[in-house]
């Protein structure tokens with residue numbers, strides 16, 4: 054791995070070599086992916102969002118056998134098992150919690166009392182400020198480009214990151230549309246002190262996503278994704294029959310309950326874990342147009358850091 058110094062508030066907070074975090078991702082981010090990122094010097098997160106509590110517990114234990122580097126968990130707070138998952142992770146000795154989709158207020162006290170690091174994902178500067186007030190140690194500011202569930206405000210990473218840097222004193226971690234070293238340079242230039250990467254790591258050898266899903270992302274062109282369900286649960290999806298149908302239902306003014314019923318039929322699992330490319334939900338970011346291969350995490354991290362250095366050299370005229 055490239056020998057570069059990245060000592061800043063994010064590496065100090067997380068105990069990593071690089072300020073690079075692999076975002077929690079339903080059906081993609083189990084122990085194997087989190088440990089691979091940790092072993093490569095970043096922070097890997099086990100995503101609780103698609104796991105029942107017993108599986109989540111097994112994955113934390115499995116990650117311990119695969120790495121002795123720090124790793125953390127991502128727990129979407131609106132998910133039905135979230136309280137149980139927080140308890141399990143605490144009991145298993147996890148020290149780094151990334152939360153999303155909900156208010157970090159309800160978990161801040163128990164996590165801080167247990168000496169844990171708490172980072173919450175937001176899509177607006179107002180929410181970043183609320184995280185700081187709630188006692189979060191850092192915020193992930195996730196722009197409109199990002200894969201998965203998304204803010205309604207449609208603020209892009211390019212605008213959101215400097216707005217959040219201005220709004221808070223805690224470190225800002227940029228997310229959404231980052232898959233290359235040049236994009237990482239851009240995020241840090243905007244004032245972020247770290248990057249959270251989702252889509253690029255979903256399309257890695259160690260991701261638990263279905264091989265067909267990963268290949269579909271590799272073949273996707275720029276513009277293959279779109280934010281749907283904006284009035285209900287905004288989510289960025291890759292184009293397929295399911296997405297077209299959801300967009301049509303939305304256009305025809307379908308009620309939330311009916312839309313939720315269609316979405317609740319295990320579509321995300323079918324698409325990303327089981328490889329149903331037409332009738333499944335394929336969550337991926339705009340950056341899919343820049344993802345052209347499925348490679349091991351170690352190789353992706355080396356490439357990212359090499360590109361980062363090449364970009365820095367280019368900008369400084371070397």
Ligand SMILES: Cc1cc2nc3c(=O)[nH]c(=O)nc-3n(C[C@H](O)[C@H](O)[C@H](O)COP(=O)(O)O)c2cc1C
Pocket residue numbers: 075076077078079081100102103127129152153154174195198199200201202228229230231232249250251252253255325336337338339340
């Ligand atoms: C397949 C997929 C599933 C995701 N699931 C979650 C999740 O369970 N919890 C969460 O906080 N974010 C989730 N995200 C968002 C990522 O953690 C990350 O912030 C985002 O992917 C960054 O943008 P990028 O995709 O452009 O790299 C997901 C993203 C993807 C692509």
